[in-house]
Structures are given as C-alpha cells and as structure tokens.
Amino acid sequence: MGAFGARKGKWSLLADVIHLDVKADETVSGVPASLDMRSLILTPAVGYTQVEAERGNLDLCVDASFLYLDTDLSLGPFREDKSGDGWDGIVGIRGKLNLSDKWYLPYDLDIGTGNADMTWHGNLGIGYRFKWFDVNAGYRYMARDFGGDVIEALDIIGPYAGIKFFF
Numbered sequence: 001m002g003a004f005g006a007r008k009g010k011w012s013l014l015a016d017v018i019h020l021d022v023k024a025d026e027t028v029s030g031v032p033a034s035l036d037m038r039s040l041i042l043t044p045a046v047g048y049t050q051v052e053a054e055r056g057n058l059d060l061c062v063d064a065s066f067l068y069l070d071t072d073l074s075l076g077p078f079r080e081d082k083s084g085d086g087w088d089g090i091v092g093i094r095g096k097l098n099l100s101d102k103w104y105l106p107y108d109l110d111i112g113t114g115n116a117d118m119t120w121h122g123n124l125g126i127g128y129r130f131k132w133f134d135v136n137a138g139y140r141y142m143a144r145d146f147g148g149d150v151i152e153a154l155d156i157i158g159p160y161a162g163i164k165f166f167f
Contacts, residue, residue: 063090086115
C-alpha cells in the first residue's frame with residue numbers, strides 16, 4: 001500500500017495504491033474449502049482547499065477509483081473463478097487538524113458509486129512533523145458493496161503507519 005501526492009497552492013493531486021493477495025484454506029463441516037483472491041485498487045484524486053487556517057485545513061476532493069479483483073473459490077466439488085474490473089466516481093473531504101506546531105490529526109472521508117453499488121472510505125490518524133518529513137499512524141476503513149452473487153462486498157480494515165517526505 002502506498003500513497004503519493006503533490007500540492008501547489010490550493011490544489012492537490014494524490015494517488016493511492018493498494019495491492020492485496022489473500023489465501024485461505026479451511027475445512028467446513030468436513031469439506032475442504034479454499035479462497036485465493038488478488039486485487040489492485042488505484043485511486044487518483046484531485047483536491048482543492050476550501051478552508052485553510054492556523055488550526056488546519058479542509059479540502060474538497062474528486063476521486064476516480066479503479067478496482068481489479070480476481071477470485072478463486074472452492075468448496076468441495078464446487079469451484080468458482082471470477083475476475084473483473086471497474087471504476088467508481090468518488091467525492092469527499094480530506095485535511096488535518098493542527099493540535100500544535102508539531103502534532104496534527106489527518107483525516108479523510110469519501111463516498112461514491114459506479115461499478116460498485118456503493119464505495120466509501122475513511123481514516124483518522126495522528127501525525128508528528130519533523131523538518132523534512134512527517135510520521136503518522138491511524139486507522140483506515142474501506143468498503144465496497146457489489147451486490148454480486150459470488151462477492152457481495154469487500155472491506156479493508158486496519159491500522160496504518162506512514163512517512164510523508166517534503167521536497
């Protein structure tokens with residue numbers, strides 16, 4: 001997982017990239033079951049600062065999220081292979097709340113639709129500023145509702161940690 005961004009004045013560009021490779025083998029009521037899932041999520045975004053103050057900033061964002069998903073599911077003699085991709089249009093907010101000159105709370109929240117019936121994402125963290133970089137950690141939740149027959153939903157949930165460099 002990684003994110004890359006640039007800011008000039010009130011405008012910002014961001015690209016978020018997530019690659020997943022999940023495998024599981026279990027026995028369900030004595031029947032062998034396995035899941036093999038690979039996914040790539042690419043989300044480029046454009047933001048414009050609406051509020052900029054000493055206490056922080058708030059950007060309005062427009063994103064386009066691409067999802068590639070390949071699944072192989074087997075339960076005894078039943079086997080289902082599905083793959084596909086699609087785009088979702090997303091709108092949201094992103095910013096930070098300054099707690100001091102060094103500490104801040106980064107946040108973002110967005111929602112959209114398109115290939116998925118609904119997609120939304122949110123995160124909240126804490127960051128610390130150094131001269132040439134920031135460190136931050138937080139919690140992230142991403143959800144996509146497909147309403148499909150094989151895969152109904154995809155949720156990616158958990159903590160994150162990162163370093164932000166300034167050039």
